[in-house]
Amino acid sequence: MAKDTKKNTKKADTKSAVAKTSSAATSPITSTLTAAQQKTAGAALQQSLVDLIDLSLVTKQVHWAVVGPRFRSVHLALDEVVADARTFTDEVAERATAIGVMPDGRSTTVAKDSALAKVGEGFTADEDVVDITTAALTATIKRLRRNIEKVGGADPVTEDLLIGITARLEQLHWMWQAQAV
Numbered sequence: 002m003a004k005d006t007k008k009n010t011k012k013a014d015t016k017s018a019v020a021k022t023s024s025a026a027t028s029p030i031t032s033t034l035t036a037a038q039q040k041t042a043g044a045a046l047q048q049s050l051v052d053l054i055d056l057s058l059v060t061k062q063v064h065w066a067v068v069g070p071r072f073r074s075v076h077l078a079l080d081e082v083v084a085d086a087r088t089f090t091d092e093v094a095e096r097a098t099a100i101g102v103m104p105d106g107r108s109t110t111v112a113k114d115s116a117l118a119k120v121g122e123g124f125t126a127d128e129d130v131v132d133i134t135t136a137a138l139t140a141t142i143k144r145l146r147r148n149i150e151k152v153g154g155a156d157p158v159t160e161d162l163l164i165g166i167t168a169r170l171e172q173l174h175w176m177w178q179a180q181a182v
């Protein structure tokens with residue numbers, strides 16, 4: 002009898018945990034956007050979110066991996082990218098929540114959906130780190146630009162956010178590409 006009660010309690014706990022996390026389909030946060038606009042903006046924000054999280058992970062990884070004569074300048078400049086990527090990650094995720102869309106920044110989702118190339122393991126020459134960083138910025142910017150085109154008609158506020166992020170990432174891209182010339 003006691004065993005059954007324990008079992009039932011466990012079942013009830015699981016059920017309430019499911020109920021608490023089932024808000025993706027029925028969001029408690031309302032938006033003035035239509036369902037279609039919300040879906041378009043939410044998808045653009047979600048793709049940008051995973052790319053920006055991965056950008057911060059890739060650039061932190063090579064910040065640790067870099068070796069070579071330009072170690073100091075490359076090592077320090079990478080933290081500038083990491084800081085911006087982290088700031089933009091939060092802005093994008095919180096724009097999603099503001100329109101009633103639950104952002105998904107879980108590690109498994111980032112690994113599955115990121116547009117960025119996987120970074121290799123081990124210490125890495127400074128010139129290769131410059132190329133890896135430029136390529137990571139290129140991949141992030143390419144998808145941001147595609148999402149800016151898609152989202153404009155649905156939600157200009159999300160479009161504006163993505164444009165601002167892209168402008169800064171394109172400035173960083175220039176600075177990194179200039180190091181390889």
Ligand SMILES: [Fe+2]
Nearest residue numbers: 064065076080
């Ligand atoms: Fe550091």
